[in-house]
Amino acid sequence: MAGIRSYNRRVLVTGGAGFLGSHLCERLLARGDEVVCVDNYFTGARANIAHLLGNPRFEAIRHDVTFPLYVEVDEIYNLACPASPIHYQHDPVQTTKTSVHGAINMLGLAKRLNARILQASTSEVYGDPVVHPQPEEYWGNVNPIGPRSCYDEGKRCAETLFFDYHRQHRVQIKVMRIFNTYGPRMHPNDGRVVSNFIMQALRGEPITVYGDGAQTRSFCYVDDLIDGMMRLMDSDPGVTGPINIGNPGEFTMLELAERVIALTGSHSAIEHRLLPQDDPRQRRPDITKAKTLLGWEPAVPLHEGLARTIDDFRHRFFA
Ligand code: NAD
Ligand code: UDP
Ligand code: UDP
Numbered sequence: 001m002a003g004i005r006s007y008n009r010r011v012l013v014t015g016g017a018g019f020l021g022s023h024l025c026e027r028l029l030a031r032g033d034e035v036v037c038v039d040n041y042f043t044g045a046r047a048n049i050a051h052l053l054g055n056p057r058f059e060a061i062r063h064d065v066t067f068p069l070y071v072e073v074d075e076i077y078n079l080a081c082p083a084s085p086i087h088y089q090h091d092p093v094q095t096t097k098t099s100v101h102g103a104i105n106m107l108g109l110a111k112r113l114n115a116r117i118l119q120a121s122t123s124e125v126y127g128d129p130v131v132h133p134q135p136e137e138y139w140g141n142v143n144p145i146g147p148r149s150c151y152d153e154g155k156r157c158a159e160t161l162f163f164d165y166h167r168q169h170r171v172q173i174k175v176m177r178i179f180n181t182y183g184p185r186m187h188p189n190d191g192r193v194v195s196n197f198i199m200q201a202l203r204g205e206p207i208t209v210y211g212d213g214a215q216t217r218s219f220c221y222v223d224d225l226i227d228g229m230m231r232l233m234d235s236d237p238g239v240t241g242p243i244n245i246g247n248p249g250e251f252t253m254l255e256l257a258e259r260v261i262a263l264t265g266s267h268s269a270i271e272h273r274l275l276p277q278d279d280p281r282q283r284r285p286d287i288t289k290a291k292t293l294l295g296w297e298p299a300v301p302l303h304e305g306l307a308r309t310i311d312d313f314r315h316r317f318f319a
Contacts (some may be wrong), residue, residue: 008040012073014079120176145260177246183308194260235294250282
């Protein structure tokens with residue numbers, strides 16, 4: 001497992017200037033790896049990686065993964081893709097291209113280099129799940145033609161490509177299904193529930209709960225998530241995934257709103273808005289595989305992770 005491999009690797013992180021990517025770059029540098037960060041800055045920002053630019057083991061390249069990329073690396077983490085519904089629905093054709101053409105290019109690169117490649121897939125491959133909690137064996141319940149489909153089906157097709165490159169070309173793959181993740185450095189306007197609620201609470205504006213707020217999500221703190229991601233990359237070659245990484249704690253959106261109000265000490269009221277189309281009613285990972293194959297489980301409970309995230313938002317936007 002992790003101990004056998006050298007820690008002086010050259011690692012490519014696509015989407016490295018995004019929320020998760022920037023935390024991953026930081027952690028890889030901290031353990032001594034060289035990091036090549038590739039990003040087109042569609043939803044990421046140079047500010048997210050500004051503190052890394054002085055590190056001689058860090059290199060940032062502006063590049064769109066839908067175009068071929070020729071670099072020399074030992075490992076590839078493929079995170080490039082807008083992740084929030086507002087962002088990925090802004091240019092849905094580009095979202096599918098990023099997932100599908102991006103996966104083909106990065107798999108072609110991995111094949112040429114004989115490099116390991118990890119795909120940041122998503123719990124959205126389960127769609128609006130009728131099996132609860134979701135184990136990896138569940139094939140999902142996804143609308144192929146709705147407003148979320150560019151993301152959900154793009155990510156599903158990327159998984160298909162990963163397994164076909166593995167079977168056909170022996171590429172060493174790691175497919176990770178990420179459940180809702182939150183933490184410092186989230187984009188304030190990405191429309192995701194955690195960032196929305198925190199910004200609204202800190203501004204004293206109404207907290208916008210979509211629908212009746214009874215729909216559930218499971219929220220994983222970013223440090224736990226990155227730990228799981230790196231463990232998966234370092235796992236035995238036989239471990240291809242797909243593997244769920246997320247926090248099994250399950251909360252309704254109303255519960256989340258109440259927690260954010262309590263932790264910020266805000267006087268914001270809760271206001272209900274229309275539920276978006278195809279909004280999944282429930283979501284919670286079955287993480288048995290992550291526990292047994294990676295020895296991983298999340299350590300940061302929601303109240304603690306939310307407190308850290310609220311601190312970060314206060315410092316960035318209300319200092
Ligand atoms: P993010 O939007 O902050 O990061 C995505 C990054 O990819 C951004 O920096 C963006 O500029 C970059 N990007 C987008 N299209 C690109 C392209 N064509 N070429 C190069 N770069 C491109 O989102 P995030 O939350 O950090 O998500 C990272 C990955 O994890 C995504 O693949 C996402 O689908 C996946 N994921 C995230 C979550 C979550 O809760 N955060 C959940 C499931 C899956
Ligand atoms: N590719 C890349 N960098 C590389 C090797 C390949 O970006 O170092 C891209 C290339 O554009 C190609 C894609 O990956 O279209 C898929 O590569 P593969 O070798 O599987 O297919 P082919 O080159 O035969 O189309
Ligand atoms: N949501 C909400 N208010 C908001 C933003 C989102 O009630 O201001 C709800 C949304 O309808 C969904 C859940 O919160 O049920 C999670 O939404 P998000 O966009 O963060 O993630 P995803 O739906 O992709 O899991």
